[in-house]
Amino acid sequence: MRLNQATDYAFRMVLYLASLPEGTKITGAALAEKQNIPERFLLKIMRSLTAANIMKSYRGVEGGFALQRAPKDITLFDIIEAVEGQTELQRCLHDVGSCSKGCSGMCSIYAAFAGIQRNLAKQLKSYNFEDLANQEKAIKNAEEAAKAAAAPDEDKAKAE
Structure with a gap:
């Protein structure tokens, strides 16, 4: 069993939005850029996620996308079913x-x-995406801490 590329993109889009403050709206163009997803493909995926009540779509000048449900109420299963259909x-x-x-x-x-x-x-x-977003933050914090810890060693090596 292999999930398609659209599902992978959907995971990334929902994870990104789950890491933002609740209710945050983002334009399709901004989300596509931040997640390195072709915008036209992103909009197609968003239709599936919106139809499954995972995303909410806002029209107009202040438009964009936001999560329709709390991240704790969205699972990997929900995304797969929304994008791939019943599998x-x-x-x-x-x-x-x-x-x-x-x-x-x-x-x-x-x-x-x-x-x-x-x-x-x-x-x-x-x-669920609340837990996944928290894990993602922990991974990024650990990476930043490792870089910060290595920086003084690199500075010493340059000075010598």
Whole structure:
């Protein structure tokens, strides 16, 4: 299973907005620039996120985009479903009649994939964007602290 590029961009857009103060609006152009996403592609993805009530779209001069829900209420699963649509690992998980063997979901392969699908959905729903934004801030703070700690050593080396 591989998620498409639009989903990756959607993760980045929602994560960025989740890191801003609640209710912050940003234009599509600014968001595209900050996240290095082609603007036309970003606007297409935003339509999916808006339709799924993840993003809110504002028109006009003061327009832009903002999160419709609190970051704690948006999960990785929500983004995948909004952008990719309903996803199943195996066709028969969605439509037992699609089985070419004709077993209508009564086989060991179906049972195995049904369990995997449940576990995958549960895992994806366990990651929300409030937690992810906090983790992202912690990573950036650690990087900055490491750079600051290395800077005096670099200054000493230059002086010698």
